[in-house]
Amino acid sequence: xxxxxxxxxxxxxxxxxxxxxxxxxxxxxxxxxxxxxxxxxxxxxxxxxxxxxxxxxxxxxxxxxxxxxxxxxxxxxxxxxxxxxxxxxxxxxxxxxxxxxxxxxxxxxxxxxxxxxxxxxxxxxxxxxxxxxxxxxxxxxxxxxxxxxxxxxxxxxxxxxxxxxxxxxxxxxxxxxxxx
Numbered sequence: 001x002x003x004x005x006x007x008x009x010x011x012x013x014x015x016x017x018x019x020x021x022x023x024x025x026x027x028x029x030x031x032x033x034x035x036x037x038x039x040x041x042x043x044x045x046x047x048x049x050x051x052x053x054x055x056x057x058x059x060x061x062x063x064x065x066x067x068x069x070x071x072x073x074x075x076x077x078x079x080x081x082x083x084x085x086x087x088x089x090x091x092x093x094x095x096x097x098x099x100x101x102x103x104x105x106x107x108x109x110x111x112x113x114x115x116x117x118x119x120x121x122x123x124x125x126x127x128x129x130x131x132x133x134x135x136x137x138x139x140x141x142x143x144x145x146x147x148x149x150x151x152x153x154x155x156x157x158x159x160x161x162x163x164x165x166x167x168x169x170x171x172x173x174x175x176x177x178x179x180x
Contacts, residue, residue: 008046011036012060015053019100024107029053054104058115061097065119068094069126079130080140080179081172083123087147088162136179143175 014036018027029050033043047053068086075082089095098119104112124141131137150161163171 007038007042008056011038011043011046012053012056016057016060016096016100019057019103020096024103024109027053027103054109054111057097057100057104058111061094061101061115061119064094064097065122069122072123072126077172078176079127080176083127083140084144084147084172084175085168087144088164088168089148089151131179140175140179143171 011032015027015032018031018035027050029043029047030040032053033040036043047056072079072082077085098116101112101116105116120141124137127140128137131140147162153161
């Protein structure tokens with residue numbers, strides 16, 4: 001009898017959480033099974049190795065990126081404003097998949113590093129037609145990268161490093177003026 005797809009997602013969620021919270025070395029098959037509340041055999045039913053877990057996570061990232069690109073293309077505010085606005089982390093599925101893939105890349109996974117580069121390339125290709133030149137595209141991508149990076153510093157520090165609401169709207173307006 002096949003196992004429900006939710007069990008597979010539960011295992012991936014556990015793997016992702018361990019990567020985010022403890023890093024790549026801690027994300028063993030045993031630790032993942034324990035965190036998912038399944039036996040090691042249950043984990044191996046879905047993922048025969050740590051490499052298969054990584055593949056599952058990277059497939060998740062690719063799927064979530066595709067959904068994000070669809071939302072970006074459909075956004076009333078336009079792709080540039082959408083991209084900058086969503087660079088302020090919301091701890092959503094895409095954010096978690098990106099962080100987990102980053103942990104894999106930091107641990108030496110070339111496939112994770114390639115996926116992260118491909119994800120960034122896909123976002124840039126979607127934005128490119130909406131900016132005037134390469135320098136404008138670089139500006140959008142680097143502002144976004146800066147917002148995303150500063151989210152990690154903003155979490156436990158006393159300073160507020162990432163603009164919110166009106167400040168973010170003003171930043172987006174400035175980026176749109178500079179890139180149009």
